Amino acid sequence: MQKAILFSAQDVNAAGGAAGRMFEVISEDSETSPAAGFLAAKKLVEINEVRAVLGTWSSAVTLAVAPMLDSAGIIHMTNAGTSALAQANKAGLIFRFSAPSERTGVSLAQGAIAQGFKRIAIMGINNASGREVAEGARKALEAAGVEVVSEVIYQPDQPSYRSEIQQAVVGKPEVLILGSFLPDMTIIVREAIQSGANVKFMAPAWAVTPKLIEAIGPGSEGIMSADYVSAHGTPAYSAFAKRFEDAVGSDPSGNYYASCAYDMVQSLALAFEAAGGSDDNTVIANALREVSSPPGQTVSSFAEGKRLLKEGEKINYEGASGPLDFDDKGDVEALFKLSVVSNGEVQQVRVLK
Amino acid sequence: MTYLELRGVSAAYQDVNIVSNIDIDVDEREIVAVAGTNGAGKSTIIKTIMGLMPRCRGTMTFLGHNLFDYAAEDRVRLGISYVPQVANVFSSLTVLENLKVVEGVRDFPGRSTEIFDLFPVLAQRRRARASSLSGGERQQLALARALMSKPSLIVMDEPTAALSPALATQVFTMVRQLPDIGVAVLIVEQRARQALAVSTRGYILDSGNIVMAGPAADLLADTRMADLYLGRE
């Protein structure tokens, strides 16, 4: 993510900067710890006097720094999944380049429907994320008229989930949607297989990792996951992918968050340009909504957008991570893909609409 | 011959002396009683002798050995046995296990046979848990356990506390027989008259100090003492 921010900023500066000013990037490590993240963000604001903080990712860190950034009037661009972020977004300066956890649940439901499943059960861990995923999935299934045969919310950190599994599969579902994390998902899938439950599994990509496949072995074949996906095939993505390969030396197709980071800088620069280099961050934030949403001519990079803005055109930035049309809460309609574990690897099956 | 000799012994909890400057002698085959009211410091004297009090001073010898050189666990090997107050047996262990617990018994089968001969009631209940014994059987087990190591001295902490008068009399009868098998006894008691009646000598303890000492018969005959410490008959 950090490298993507850096080369994205280089691109902006190479195009002459935004409203005549150059971007300077200062990096701090949150160590995914709320305390460390808060201190780092405070240093950025008070010592470095930054205008925007980009790339927070952990929900705990993001919630810890959001009120401070909000009251200091700093633009905050994040990938956190927590829905509680909406409450922290008082001044309208927070922009989320991915979706809240509930949206992951919705995409799991869409994936299940797309794969043709008719009988679906839901299990979710009893914390904010797990409940949101389960709720999102249930609402989406109900809206589509698909039967949810059972829904079980379970406690974290239990040595066994056999009774919970038993309850979930009692209605003989074809697939079990899991709002889980890696440790509990590992236990649940193992116990489900060991108790002879004839059911398939779907879960957010954060739980369906190589660690899970290693832990479950051959039984992991066919586990499905929903994950964000970058806007493959768009001009912005191609530009980003080329820059990423030059900078990192690998293909960015598995690195959604890097494409978000790239877009954060590009869209921020466009907003800055459109606002004429205003010193007021509220003006910048409003400009950000305008340059990234319709109406306007579609653009895929800062350089392209800057030229059109100079000509007095309205623009709509379509990024490498997605179309980036921010709603009132600062959220976007993120793109999702469905993947399946095949030959011990997570492989993409389709992009979900 | 002097078995146990205490000279100027004091013992304290934290920094408060419970007993001060105590002199006590127990001779061969002698029964010595220390009488006193509740809180006079009787149990403290016993625990000091057994090495169970953390802070004590003075000199304390047993058969010429300086007792302070020996940890509580080693004093049984010198020949001192202990019968504590109330919790005087291992109640979750069986009768037999209570006897086996005593360390340093060379010939267990032989010694336990001798003990069961002395206490035939216990022989019948050797597999029973001590908690299931009657009050009288329990007192017998306490004494039997103390005798396992062939001690030369048994120190008893109020063996009749919480017992009915009938059972108390039974206990004193057992104690009176101990010198006949070569065991000296130091007994602290609230039932002063009964204790002195079976004893050769006695000490009267008040607020941690020895206020009177002498032959048991003299103490019993002293009307002044009787009024102060022994209670009405």
Next chain:
Amino acid sequence: MLTMYFNLVVNGIVLGLVIGLAALALTLVYAVARFPNAATGDMITVGAYAGIGVQVLGSRNTLLQGSAAIAACTILSMAYYWFVFRYLRGRGMVALLLTSIGLALFTRGILSFFAGHEQFVFQIPLVEPYVIYGVIIQASDLWLAVVALLSVVATFAILFLTPIGRRMRAVADNRDLARASGIRAESVMIPLWGIVGAVSAIAGIILGIKTVVMPETGWLLLLPSFTAMILGGLGSPIGAVLAGIALGVAQEVASPFVGFTYKIAVSFLVLLVLLIVRPQGLFGSLEEVR
């Protein structure tokens, strides 16, 4: 419907055996050394990681993993006694409890420093269960239950059939009288802590095989184990094991009525009611604890 309850009971028994083993380790220390040893949970974690260590070195032999766990925990447990708890004798329960919490955090810190926070898993083949009249029995659970029962039996054999066990029970029953009977603290404490380590190791291996191994694995088991220890009558080893099983079963069977989110609350409700109605626990009597 009935088979569902049977299945819940089976689940509860397996879960309860793990709790029971942990409660046994807690109870042994409580009965003899007189303090709730909060480091028990992390000792269990050490056992699980020792088994994982063997797996990382290349052996998937559960017996070998178990032996390594027992060796590691036995030594560590005795070391904790020899270098720490020995010096705190007579300082009171609070000092010992706080020290054990400190040791627990220390152990977990060391573990996560070297092994990280990522989960580890025992690589055992996943097999389909036996289904007998609708009751689902997993072969691995059967094995784990047998191992758990065997270790309980072995522990009781030591406690009730050997001189060392008799000494332990004597110290637990009446410490002063035990000393006056010539029993040395070290002669009881070192084997006791060794046994506690071994029992924790087995609990750790079973828990590790059933779940995933993370630095918090054993710590999370501590609360239900404390409950089982109290339920079993503070200081009664048999009580602790039976209470662990009872707790596991009660928790599972109650969950269809109260929901899975509240099933943990059930065990504490049981504890609360019991403490009011029968403060000495199910199997203990207060007199024997003193």
